[in-house]
Amino acid sequence: MENNTTCEASYTLVKEIDDSGVFSLVSKVVEINSNKQYAIKKYIDTYDMCPFAFELECFSLVCPYIVRGKDILEISTKTSETVGIILDLAKGTGKWLVNLPQISWEERRMLLTEAIIALHYLHKCNILHLDVKPDNFLIFQDNDSVYRMKLTDFSLSIQIPRNKKYVPFDRDRIPEAFTPPEFDKKEYNLKHDVWAFGLSLLYMSVSASSFKKKYNKVLHDHDISELIKELCEMNEDKTFVDLIEHILDKNPITRYSMDDVIKHKFTVEGLKSLNYKVAYPISSYEKALESSHNTTQKFHKWCETKGIEQDVLDLASIILSENNTLLEKMFIRKYDEKFKLMMKWAVVLSLSRELIENNVDTGNMISELFTNKRDVDYFSAIILELKLNFICAKYQLVYEGKEQGFLHLDW
Ligand SMILES: Nc1ncnc2c1ncn2[C@@H]1O[C@H](COP(=O)(O)OP(=O)(O)OP(=O)(O)O)[C@@H](O)[C@H]1O
Ligand SMILES: [Mg+2]
Numbered sequence: 169m170e171n172n173t174t175c176e177a178s179y180t181l182v183k184e185i186d187d188s189g190v191f192s193l194v195s196k197v198v199e200i201n202s203n204k205q206y207a208i209k210k211y212i213d214t215y216d217m218c219p220f221a222f223e224l225e226c227f228s229l230v231c232p233y234i235v236r237g238k239d240i241l242e243i244s245t246k247t248s249e250t251v252g253i254i255l256d257l258a259k260g261t262g263k264w265l266v267n268l269p270q271i272s273w274e275e276r277r278m279l280l281t282e283a284i285i286a287l288h289y290l291h292k293c294n295i296l297h298l299d300v301k302p303d304n305f306l307i308f309q310d311n312d313s314v315y316r317m318k319l320t321d322f323s324l325s326i327q328i329p330r331n332k333k334y335v336p337f338d339r340d341r342i343p344e345a346f347t348p349p350e351f352d353k354k355e356y357n358l359k360h361d362v363w364a365f366g367l368s369l370l371y372m373s374v375s376a377s378s379f380k381k382k383y384n385k386v387l388h389d390h391d392i393s394e395l396i397k398e399l400c401e402m403n404e405d406k407t408f409v410d411l412i413e414h415i416l417d418k419n420p421i422t423r424y425s426m427d428d429v430i431k432h433k434f435t436v437e438g439l440k441s442l443n444y445k446v447a448y449p450i451s452s453y454e455k456a457l458e459s460s461h462n463t464t465q466k467f468h469k470w471c472e473t474k475g476i477e478q479d480v481l482d483l484a485s486i487i488l489s490e491n492n493t494l495l496e497k498m499f500i501r502k503y504d505e506k507f508k509l510m511m512k513w514a515v516v517l518s519l520s521r522e523l524i525e526n527n528v529d530t531g532n533m534i535s536e537l538f539t540n541k542r543d544v545d546y547f548s549a550i551i552l553e554l555k556l557n558f559i560c561a562k563y564q565l566v567y568e569g570k571e572q573g574f575l576h577l578d579w
Contacts, residue, residue, distance in 0.1 A: 179208065179241070179254070191218050191323050196257060210243060210252035215556055220251070221519060222526035224559065226322035227253060228566045228573035229293065231447070233286035235306060235320040237567040242560050249553075251560060255320075259309050262302030262317070262372040263389065269377050271315070273405065279307065279317040280369055280408075281438025285446065286319035287365055288426040293449050293575060296356050298341040299324040300364035302371050302389060326356065326526045327575065329479060330453075333357060338528060345390045350420050359420040362429070366415030367392050370399050373408060407434045457482055460489035467513055474537060476517065484520035487574060488512065494561050498554040513537075514547065515555045523574060 182196040185207060197208045211220050227237035239254035265271065265279065283305055290297055297304075297319070304321040324341040328334060334355040341356065342348075348363035371392050379387045382402060392399070396416060400409045411434045417423040429435060430446060439446065461468070464485045471481045488495070495512045503511070518533050534551060535544045565571040 179206070181208075189323075191220070197254070199254075205257045206238065207255045207257045208241070208252040209255060211250045213250075214248040215250065216552055219522050219527065220323070221522050221559055222325060222327075223322040224253065224563045224566075225523060225573045225575050226290075226295065226325055227255075228563065229289065229575070230449075231286060231289040233282040233316070233318050234289060235318045237563065239567055240560055240563045242556075249556060251556070253563075256308060258306035258318075259315070260307050262305035262307070262368060265307055265315075265317075265372055266302070266374055266376045266387065269375065271375075275315060276373060277405070277408070277434075277438055278442060279315060280373060281435055281442060281444075282317040283319065283365075283369065283372070284426075284429055284435050284438070285444065286317075287361065288430045288446070289449070290319065290325075291358050291361070291426040294328045294330075295322075295325055295575070296328060296335060296358065297322065297325050297361050297364075298356060299343060300361050300368055301343055301346055302368050305368065305372065324527065327524070328358075329524070338525070345393065348420065349418050357420075358425060359423050362415055362423060362426060363420075365426075366412055367396075369415070370396065370412050373403055373412075374399055378402070405434075407432075407437070410434070453486075456486045456490065460485040463489040470513065471517070476536075479524055480517060480520045483523060483574065484513075484516040487516045487520060491516075491558075491562065494558060494565075497561055498557045500557075511547075511551060511554055514551045515558055518551060519555060519559070 178201065179197040179199055182198055182205070184193065184195045186194040189212075191211060191213065193210050193212055195208050195210070197206050198204070199206060211218055224237065224240070227235060229236070235255055237253045237255065241252045241254065243250050243252050260268075262283075265276070287297065287300070299321055304319065306318050306320050308316045308318060310316055326335050326341070334357040337353050337355055342351065342360060342364065346364035346367055348360050351360060371387075371389050374387060376387050379385075379399075379402065383398060387395075400412060403409050411424075411429065411432045414424040414432070415429065424432070460482075467485060467488060468481065471484075476484075495515070496508075498511075498515065499508060514534065514537055517537070521533050522528075534548045535541075538544050538547055562571070563573075566573050
């Protein structure tokens, strides 16, 4: 990948697809053995600058309309180590769909129903996407040439804490054009995603050529909020327009939730045509937590002395008790047992905090664990390397379908 011709031994780089991302570079690759084309999403920055475990986790969700990882590659360059996730290669995005002349409203309706299933599933996992826009819906063509839509790009997503209805505002996550009218930079909640989704659905429902014919102007997605009325007027499917009006309700209290959207006539009819039964994620968090208590008592006691937050400690205990074999495999070199235990604890704590606060620097966590400044500097580098080893090994198994991720435990 470094020299832009090969990425690992098993894939050859074909060309870049999108280099406009802040965190990542998406390219087309060919798997040498099968000669099949895939996409690779490679993180640009070093892991401490751009932690991506939460996105890897979302790529492990089990919903047919959410993009799933196929493989994970460790990529070493002269200056840093990063990973690339292999994904099925899409034909285009929701924006591409708008410019696709030959697609009928019937087919478009199916794709929009798939987008609804995806966001509904994500919300059932209590995950806020926060970057819902047409570019983040990918369109695939299956073996029967049928188009399928899937939700992607979870780099700004975050999970709502257990027993809470919102995430406190930390940094700008929602793109400006998709910000709901009530947004006040205090919190993020599910209705924020729903607003952005309404704008995206409406945009993706339009055919650019008919829009041009009717209004004699080009359709731009960035001013879609001003176009709402015209776009609704254009659409002859009144059930769809009714749904959009409920989603794009300026009042967040009466605005539809994804549970309302999934029950609306438009979706119900779409689900029937797709022959799809809505599936819900399974919760086993409480059970996993209970059994982790028996295996990680020493860890619990140590965390108490360090003042670790309860939610971070809980998830870290589960990771620790369920992944010992993989955690052992992080150590390529020989280390003292006591040192290894310390490193395992640091890795699971930092990963747990990262999954809970996606995209927030977890560097200070290390300084909370070690009192001596010299230790902090020395251990931080080792912990980062070990964590990356663990993440790669874990998600390799997850994407092969041999293990589940961590978020499935939550809801
Ligand atoms: N599997 C894929 N197949 C084809 N094209 C893809 C695929 N995944 C992503 N792309 C293209 O690359 C673009 C960027 O991908 P993605 O949204 O995942 O990352 P990003 O927007 O760069 O995100 P980030 O904000 O994380 O940097 C997409 O909008 C799409 O055009
Ligand atoms: Mg994107």
